Amino acid sequence: xxxINPYYQLLNATNTVHSNRILGYVLGxxxxxxxxxxxxxxxxxKERDMLDDGWFYCTVLDLEESTxxxxxxxxxxxxxxxxxxxxxxxxxxxxxxRYFRLTNDFNSLCRVIQEGEKKGLEIREKRRKSENAEKPxxxxxxxxxxxMDSPQMAIIPVRPIWTIWIVQSGLT
Numbered sequence: 001x002x003x004i005n006p007y008y009q010l011l012n013a014t015n016t017v018h019s020n021r022i023l024g025y026v027l028g029x030x031x032x033x034x035x036x037x038x039x040x041x042x043x044x045x046k047e048r049d050m051l052d053d054g055w056f057y058c059t060v061l062d063l064e065e066s067t068x069x070x071x072x073x074x075x076x077x078x079x080x081x082x083x084x085x086x087x088x089x090x091x092x093x094x095x096x097x098r099y100f101r102l103t104n105d106f107n108s109l110c111r112v113i114q115e116g117e118k119k120g121l122e123i124r125e126k127r128r129k130s131e132n133a134e135k136p137x138x139x140x141x142x143x144x145x146x147x148m149d150s151p152q153m154a155i156i157p158v159r160p161i162w163t164i165w166i167v168q169s170g171l172t
Contacts, residue, residue: 017067022116025123027084030069031077037066038087042102054101055090084112 017033018040024032038058045056060071069077078100081087085108088101103109 022113022120025116025119026112027077027080030073031080033067034063034069034074034077035081035086037063038081038100039102041066042100055099056101057093057097057099059097084108086112 018036019029019033020036023035027035041058041062042051042054042056045051050056060074063074064070067074078087078089082089085103085105088103090099091097092099
């Protein structure tokens, strides 16, 4: 009978962080992970009928527990998400809490997704080209005499260019 290693049990799905690679190409992984966490929190509150016109609160410590990112990283990510038109943010209550709402701006979300898909295609194209690039030819270079009376030029063909070596007298 197969048993899961106890170390892997520590890494189970309840202890993982969700992200989206396409969004990551555009927003960066920090911002993407925070955004995906806010989406998950929004769904959590919606399932429990705890949204107030779409708004839900999320403290710095709560988001840090969900993502591992501290306040500075969260603040940068939140600003970026607001600038991209993906979330709304406000502070309310006493003591003040951070409230978030996912926007219904379908155009902003589509724009970010399209940018991410474009960057993903560019990365795949770069990888394809590098995998298909001609591999360098390794050739054995003859030993150079210890002392030479005059400069000498050695031309060694290497596809796709020619490498020219100039060996000066006295250099080894």
